[in-house]
Amino acid sequence: MKNFDFQIRISTVNGSGSSTANEILLKCFVFSGIHAVGKNIFPSNIAGLPTWYLIRVTSQKYEGLKSQADLLISLCRETLEEDLKSLNGDCWVAKESPETPSFLNLDIKNQVKKLSVPVSLRKPLANMIYVGAVAKHFGLELSTCSHVIKKRFQGSKEIARLNLEAFELGYHEASEKFKLKADEFTSAPLLIDGNQASALGLLEAQCEFAFWYPITPSSSLVENFEKHVSDLKLSATIYQAEDEISAVGMTLGASWAGSRAMTATSGPGLSLMAETVGLAYFAEIPLVIFDIQRLGPSTGLPTRTSQGDLSFAHSLSHGDTLHPVLLPSNPEEAFQMAQFAFEISEDLRTAVFVLSDLDLGMNLKISHKEDFQNSKNKASKKNKLPALQPGTPLGGFMTRGSGHDPQGNYSESPQVYKEKVMGLKKKIMSYNLPSCIFKGDSKSSKLFIYYGSTKQIISELQDLIPDNVYFMEIKALPLSQKDINQLKLFTDVYCVEQNRDGQMAQILQSQVQVKITSLLQFDGWPIQADRVFKLYNEALL
């Protein structure tokens, strides 16, 4: 089948082993040469609540989800009614019941009894039955899938065998309905998420310290870094502080002392870090902070994605502040920007944010090996100015967050203060941050602005929108004057983002006289092109 677009919605209960099974299913597609995107929608819970996994396979290689599923695998009775609302196709239920329309009955519960396994293993293995059934349904080769399963459980031959057996049960029970055309890989593909990519970036940047406090969804970034450091016997120190105030404080102290240090957090942690960020800004000390955004405000929805911290991070702390914010839109950029953040913060001696989100950070995406090969940008980790290195003989200076003159002496002089803060503003604006990427029809009157993980829907959106559109991908704030001037040329401007108040639009409108129509999806689920297209049509009315 040459042209295809299928979305599979798998509804299970968390803690049942379905997450492992779902990832295996995703890999079966990818290893078969079929472009697949997988999204894990998990609850803020350890076991027992509903969880969903969405896999979309498209011949157009789309990277986002759509709002309707074509196939539903339902192992969670509780959410079946809701799941059926977004289904436009077959439903496979684990156990048939009068309420469910007549669908393929997987009968997983009875099938799994065919396997001679202890009761404790029945639940996780049961999931592999539907994995096998879906694989067969889409015409995947058994040899490819069995390779994926063996690789996943390479630690234990017995576990691999049991999983393969369960998989084959489902595989032989189902029948092939579609044979999706596989693609040749042009270069070595990777399946990696943003947090894993950032951790690799920290290694390449020779980051010496990571001070952190666990918070969903940033924990895996530092934990990945820690594992690499330990496996490779590197000398970086990863330390779990008692709270985010201490984590960012220790990062600041280490940076001040001339080492490369970072911290990673999410919204609630960022709120706690605000005061220290102001100190970094005013006292001119390097500071690198990763914010993997989740739905706020307050505790919010810890396991749902968002782009809601943009304005907050950009001007974090009281008083007049403005920080460089890097906006990676895929794992390669998460890798590159992790390194670039250190360079910027050391060159400018200021706080720099890398703003990722749960969707980018925690969902696997197909990337390419060559995007992770870095030799030219090996930035030195040393203090750019030796005179600022504590311990240097004949040095000595005072760093302070209170008003000061250029020598660091305490000062309450109005002129000195004004010169200082104007200088800070000029400093940030003077730097060459990553520019916006423009593409599409430049003669078009319509401009679509987006940033971060929203990039995943753009190619599909371009296909959906009948008009010619020009796209502007923002990679960092503040925008350069050159990019602002480009923006000024358009009158029909849209900004697609994942927050309620259209924060990027607000920031841009404060710099440019332009009316921006916001196209917003902010319910915590990964952004979907067809929904944004619907919003666009509604806006046209």
Place this chain on the structure above:
Amino acid sequence: MTYTKEDYSAQTSTLCTGCGHDSIINHLKSALLDTQTPPHQIVKISGIGCSSKTPAYFAKGAYGFNTIHGRMAPIASGVSLASPELKIIGLSGDGDTASIGLGGFIHTLRRDTPMLYIVANNGVYGLTKGQFSATTDVGVPTKNGFKTQTADPIDLCELALNLNCRFVARSFSGHKKQLTEILKKALAHDGLAFIDIISPCVAFANHDPSTKSYNYVKEAQTYMNELDFISEETKTSTELKLKNISIDISDSTVGDVINHSQSLKKQGYIPMGFFALKESSTKKQIKKTKNYIQKEAFSGLLNKYEVETT
């Protein structure tokens, strides 16, 4: 290279005349001069408050960092990990450490960050003009008499002792000889050396019945233990009112020391001297080796994420 008095001086203090903190700094300068600590290897770090202004008043060739209120402790922890060869001197106050900074203080004690941690304790918020701190004693009113402290105070020495700090002492800004000796010993300590120094605030907490006024402290202070460097000349009846020495900290438990401290306090005294003075057998410092990732190792990592094309 011999360092002189000049090397440990800096700008003139802007604190009130008679402020205890100025005496502390003078004694610190003497201790640094005696130990010949190289100024460029000193990190003088503070929070916010009158006591936190003091880094500007000594060792102009040192590296100073006046941070934010209550956060000197974690920031110093970060500095220490990054540059363990430097001598960190942390200056804080009772508001900065016992109120807002209490969490950071406790965890920094757990980490045993190698540094000299001084709390200049005047039982009041001086810079904001006279509010209570967490070390203001029960029954002590503000200077204007408007309010009286009702909550129990925090005893930072007992707290530090509870957290197994190996060097805990209390002193008084007015005690040149004793404090200088304690400071010298503290500078030689390999972990966190904590000193609670009663340091009267002439502007807001020197009134009767403040328990941190010059008069009160001189009358009420007593010694936890025999300090071999308290010479006979300081033991005048007008300066000190010594009780019989009662505890030998070298073989006492934390509980014994705290009980002793509390019984002295019950009798109306301010316990001074050492609460703990222990060497360590385990070095907690991290050895800094330059071991960066090699290209081959990085490629090996990337292979983990590779999709094997069959």
